[in-house]
Every structure is written in structure tokens, then in C-alpha cells.
Amino acid sequence: MTKKIGIIGAGKLGIVLAQIGLQAGYEVAIAGSGSPEKISLTMAVLAPGAKAMTSLEVAKQNDNIILALPLSKFAQLDSDMFMGKVVLDAMNYWWEVDGKRDDFNNPQYGTSELVQEYFNSSYIVKAFNHMGYHDLLDESSIVNPENSSIKAIAVAGDDAIAVKKVAAIVTDFGFNPLILSSLHDGLKLQPGINTFGADLEIDDLKIAIDSYTDTSFGQAIAAAKLQ
Amino acid sequence: MSSDDPVRVFERFATLDAISHGRAQVMLGRGSFTESFPLFGFDLQDYEILFEEKLALFSKLLTEKPVTWQGTTRAALNDVEIFPKTESGQLEAYVGVGGSPESIIRAARYGLPIMLAIIGGSPERFKPYMRLYEKATEQLGTPKYPIGMHSHGVIAPTDEAAYDIAWRSLRVQMDKIGQERGWAPMTRERFEKEIATGSYYVGSPTTVAQRIARAIKGLGVNRFDLVYSAGNQTPAERQQTIELYAKEVIPQVRQILAEEIND
Ligand SMILES: NC(=O)c1ccc[n+]([C@@H]2O[C@H](COP(=O)([O-])OP(=O)(O)OC[C@H]3O[C@@H](n4cnc5c(N)ncnc54)[C@H](OP(=O)(O)O)[C@@H]3O)[C@@H](O)[C@H]2O)c1
Numbered sequence: 192m193t194k195k196i197g198i199i200g201a202g203k204l205g206i207v208l209a210q211i212g213l214q215a216g217y218e219v220a221i222a223g224s225g226s227p228e229k230i231s232l233t234m235a236v237l238a239p240g241a242k243a244m245t246s247l248e249v250a251k252q253n254d255n256i257i258l259a260l261p262l263s264k265f266a267q268l269d270s271d272m273f274m275g276k277v278v279l280d281a282m283n284y285w286w287e288v289d290g291k292r293d294d295f296n297n298p299q300y301g302t303s304e305l306v307q308e309y310f311n312s313s314y315i316v317k318a319f320n321h322m323g324y325h326d327l328l329d330e331s332s333i334v335n336p337e338n339s340s341i342k343a344i345a346v347a348g349d350d351a352i353a354v355k356k357v358a359a360i361v362t363d364f365g366f367n368p369l370i371l372s373s374l375h376d377g378l379k380l381q382p383g384i385n386t387f388g389a390d391l392e393i394d395d396l397k398i399a400i401d402s403y404t405d406t407s408f409g410q411a412i413a414a415a416k417l418q
Numbered sequence: 419m420s421s422d423d424p425v426r427v428f429e430r431f432a433t434l435d436a437i438s439h440g441r442a443q444v445m446l447g448r449g450s451f452t453e454s455f456p457l458f459g460f461d462l463q464d465y466e467i468l469f470e471e472k473l474a475l476f477s478k479l480l481t482e483k484p485v486t487w488q489g490t491t492r493a494a495l496n497d498v499e500i501f502p503k504t505e506s507g508q509l510e511a512y513v514g515v516g517g518s519p520e521s522i523i524r525a526a527r528y529g530l531p532i533m534l535a536i537i538g539g540s541p542e543r544f545k546p547y548m549r550l551y552e553k554a555t556e557q558l559g560t561p562k563y564p565i566g567m568h569s570h571g572v573i574a575p576t577d578e579a580a581y582d583i584a585w586r587s588l589r590v591q592m593d594k595i596g597q598e599r600g601w602a603p604m605t606r607e608r609f610e611k612e613i614a615t616g617s618y619y620v621g622s623p624t625t626v627a628q629r630i631a632r633a634i635k636g637l638g639v640n641r642f643d644l645v646y647s648a649g650n651q652t653p654a655e656r657q658q659t660i661e662l663y664a665k666e667v668i669p670q671v672r673q674i675l676a677e678e679i680n681d
Binding site: 385 | 462520523540543546547550553554557596599600601602603608
């Protein structure tokens, strides 16, 4: 049976993930904020084969769904539609888009935990957030089999089965999954940490994660843990 | 343009066009920095609508005919003539685009040519966006213009000298922007990859000419703009880049491209 993936958000990241998914042999469904017609030309040219639909349809038709929309917009989605599904959270706090938000910059509570709180009947797993969209496309060993090395994508979640499913998707997409111990640990992949923007092989990504206290946001995370 | 006024932008550039004997060119952009929004009393929440409306108005102003326009971001215009007019009757204007497909389709919709802002990675990455522009113009029935690109660069007499300047100027500026956005700093490996095959045109005139010619051919663009001013370069260093670019790089690029056409 063909594997399926749903993507919500048809911007820079969503399109790249659609391209990689198609290359990996997945059936790809994708939605922007509006009608499918709005993104159909873009998809036809940039990711031919990806099916443009509404976010409602994407959610309905898929068990594994990537959130690739601005972080400040996830609550526009109907959480009931995602009940029981594995939701890959690729979203980051980008203040220029999301506005200044203290809750998105909280060293005690990761943004993926906020997403989990909202989609409280889904399995949230943080993945594909830390690498830039151009790099994702260039580094995917599925898209570019001639690459000399396989790069790593960190995966953070609380549900072991969901994490395993996401790790398999990461592998299918041409990356090495690096599994962190919890969704909370996803904090170490957020903006302000040296892992953010990381385009590294698995050992180097491990080192970057382990040295998260090198930055001030990382120190704040460590301090919050001690409290 | 999002935080400027389209009428004033037109007036200023039309004036510049007159002073410079028709050499003014406008690059219109949404803006990838946000300081100007609060400075001029705009809300970042209106990012999309500001650019959309202002581009719509500006594309009307470019016709240099009486303009009637109405929107939410500035006062309406009712059959108004804007002065000065340009001698050619057509101020050259481009829309700068990054990796957002929306921006490309928007430019096609208003019948404006695009400039690809390529600030990192291999330029070939932008090929699909060029296809999108072409397809969009076909679908919308708007003119299909040649496409341009811009990237950062530093030129010096030797590769080493240019590398040193770029390492302490261009890289430092990129890291500074990155820090504000939470990115990890650039590694030396990454920096060198940008110079070798990516989007930093850094080196001696011959090195830079070869890289530019390769990018122009690889992408099939018709225009290349070098952003020469990044970071804490001295005026002398900037002048050096400008001078070497004009005197040595451009002729060499032209020669390489001509030779390959003859082959
Ligand atoms: N760019 C990267 O390199 C990168 C890398 C990793 C992670 N990320 C994260 O990925 C997310 C998307 O970033 P991006 O760069 O791709 O942004 P983008 O180019 O601005 O795209 C955002 C997309 O989300 C859609 N959207 C907005 N509200 C929506 C809603 N309520 N329902 C469905 N779709 C909605 C937008 O649709 P409309 O155009 O119709 O509004 C647009 O297609 C962000 O959280 C970002 O932090 C980005």
C-alpha cells in the first residue's frame, strides 16, 4: 500500500516537504489557509503530484500530518479533526511572523508542548523544524542520492509508537532520525539554541544538542529544569 | 515598499530617473526586516495587505496615466496625475522575491519582472521558481519578462584577500541577523561551501567572474546584481569591489558567456 502524508501549510517548508515526500513515493496531500485553487498552480509547478485540498480534507484523509504553518496560526485548525493522529510539528517561533510572544519563548515549556495541549487527542512529535527549507531539499538523500553523507533530523515526542512512526518517515525522507527523550526535550531544538538551523550528521547533531547550554536560551532551559 | 508610500516612491524614482538620464531602477520588496513598520506607524499584522495594496497601486502609477485607486492602507486617488513623468514613459521596476511562491505569482499578476534574492545555497535551487513565474504569466496572460538575480559578494585582487574581508564582514552580518532570529552561527565549512558552490561571490575578479557566469548559465537568468555592501567593510573595500566588478568581472563574465554561445 502506498504510504500517505498530509501537510498543512503550503509555504516554503510545506512545499519542500511535499517535494521530498513525493520523491520518497508517498501520496502527498497539502493545504494552505484557503481554498485548494489558491495553491494549485504552485503545486502543479513545484510539487506536481501533490494533491491540493483544504486542511479539513488533509486531516480527514491522513493519519500522519505535518504542521508547516506559522506557529501563531495552529489554533485556527480544528483539533477534533486530528483525533488519534500522529502530528509532526515542524513549526517554530519566528517573531517577525508570529509577533512578540512570551509563551512561544518560554524556557520551561516548549512550543511543541503548547501544540500538544491544543491537539490534546493527537500524538504530537516535533520533527523537521531545525533545518532550513532549502537545506532540507538539498540534504535529503532521497532527492539527492549522490550526497556524500546522510544528515540528521531530530525527533522529539512522548508516545513511543508515534515517535517510531515519525522516525520511519524521517528515514523515508532521506535523513537519519535522532530521537530525543521527550516532547519537552524539543526545547533544545528551538530558535536560540545552536541546533536551530543545524544541517549536521547525526554525531554532530548529538553534540550540538548536548551542548545546548552554550546559548543563553539554553541556560534558561537548564535553570528551569533545576527549579 | 510595505512601509513606504507608493506615490512618494514613484515621485522619488521618477526624479532620480530624470537626474540620471533614465537609469533609475526600482526594486520593490515586502521587506525582510521589520524595523520600518513601527517607525512609520504600521502594524506588522498587516504585512500581507500592505504589500498587496501598495504593489497594486504602484503598478498603476507605472502606467504614468491618471490613476484611480482605492484601498485600506492609504488615501484613495481619483483620476490623479502624478509628476514628474519619466522621459521614457516607463520607469523600470522589479519585484524582489525570496522563496515564497505567493510573491512570484503576485509579481506575475501585476505584470512586473522579478529579481530572485538568492542569499544562500546553490543558485540552481531557484530554477523551479523561475518555472513558476513563467507558468503563472502564461496562465494569467501577463507579460513574461527576463528574470534577474542578486547575491552577496566581495571582490579583491586575490582570493585570500577577498576571503578575509568576507569572513569578518559578510559572515559577521549574517550571523548577527541569524542571532536575532535564533539561528546557530555559520561554520567555516558552511562559509567556504557558500563561496565554492553557493551564493557568496567572493574572490579575485577571475574567480568571481567564473562563479557568476556559472550561475547565470545554470539558472538561465538574464541579469545579475552583486550586493557589495554587507557588514563592516571600509569605504575603500567597497570601492574596490565596485571597481573590480565593473572593470574586470563584468567584461570577463560577458566574454565567458559569449565564448560558450559560439561553441
Ligand atoms: N522556512 C523554513 O526554512 C522553515 C524550516 C523549518 C520550520 N519552519 C516552520 O514552518 C512553518 C512554516 O514556515 P514557512 O517558512 O513555510 O512559512 P510560509 O512560507 O509563510 O508558509 C506558511 C504557510 O502556512 C499557511 N497557513 C497559514 N495559516 C494557515 C491555516 N490556518 N491553515 C492552513 N494553512 C495555513 C499559509 O497559507 P496562506 O499563504 O494561504 O496564508 C502558507 O502556505 C513555520 O512555523 C516555520 O517556523 C520553517
